[in-house]
Amino acid sequence: GENVGLHLPTLSVQEGDNSIINCAYSNSASDYFIWYKQESGKGPQFIIDIRSNMDKRQGQRVTVLLNKTVKHLSLQIAATQPGDSAVYFCAENIGSSASKIIFGSGTRLSIRP
Amino acid sequence: NAGVMQNPRHLVRRRGQEARLRCSPMKGHSHVYWYRQLPEEGLKFMVYLQKENIIDESGMPKERFSAEFPKEGPSILRIQQVVRGDSAAYFCASSLQLAGHQETQYFGPGTRLLVL
Numbered sequence: 577g578e579n580v581g582l583h584l585p586t587l588s589v590q591e592g593d594n595s596i597i598n599c600a601y602s603n604s605a606s607d608y609f610i611w612y613k614q615e616s617g618k619g620p621q622f623i624i625d626i627r628s629n630m631d632k633r634q635g636q637r638v639t640v641l642l643n644k645t646v647k648h649l650s651l652q653i654a655a656t657q658p659g660d661s662a663v664y665f666c667a668e669n670i671g672s673s674a675s676k677i678i679f680g681s682g683t684r685l686s687i688r689p
Numbered sequence: 690n691a692g693v694m695q696n697p698r699h700l701v702r703r704r705g706q707e708a709r710l711r712c713s714p715m716k717g718h719s720h721v722y723w724y725r726q727l728p729e730e731g732l733k734f735m736v737y738l739q740k741e742n743i744i745d746e747s748g749m750p751k752e753r754f755s756a757e758f759p760k761e762g763p764s765i766l767r768i769q770q771v772v773r774g775d776s777a778a779y780f781c782a783s784s785l786q787l788a789g790h791q792e793t794q795y796f797g798p799g800t801r802l803l804v805l
Contacts, residue, residue: 679731682731
């Protein structure tokens with residue numbers, strides 16, 4: 577399943593399928609981007625980050641893609657599992673000092689068995 | 690290898706009382722950040738502190754809110770004369786923050802403040 581932008585706050589995906597969560601950012605000066613996962617009642621958990629001099633970065637089962645031309649960021653989760661159910665936030669940072677992270681409004685990912 | 694610690698996890702206060710939220714950063718981290726989260730919303734930056742210094746407080750309300758990170762002990766977010774609108778989850782994060790580098794911020798479990 578694919579979520580287009582942050583207009584759809586909930587994404588429902590079949591277990592085992594790939595998930596794609598999209599995020600648009602507004603500040604062209606942003607140079608560091610992070611994806612966080614937040615489960616109910618918990619704090620945000622770092623998933624993966626990417627700097628503006630890259631367009632792709634891979635982790636374990638996750639890939640982040642950055643398109644600076646259209647100011648778009650996406651998180652791909654391979655073989656989605658029930659434990660992936662959470663709210664996912666993209667976040668951006670401006671400048672060389674990570675003094676302030678700007679969070680997006682989030683996308684809730686739910687997994688269908 | 691303990692992560693960021695926050696306490697209390699839940700705090701109930703009546704209007705007009707004071708709330709004190711504590712945050713112990715990860716071992717070796719000397720930079721602390723506080724964020725506020727309302728239900729179904731993203732986190733909003735409040736303040737960034739290093740030991741004994743406030744670096745950026747652009748997200749802090751001008752009145753009733755203060756933060757400190759003393760040389761010894763945890764960082765404290767203090768809310769005086771709480772109002773119902775202060776009810777939220779307050780998260781602390783910490784980082785290594787090497788000069789000129791962007792370091793990942795690691796979050797604590799949060800304190801859920803309820804003002805009656």
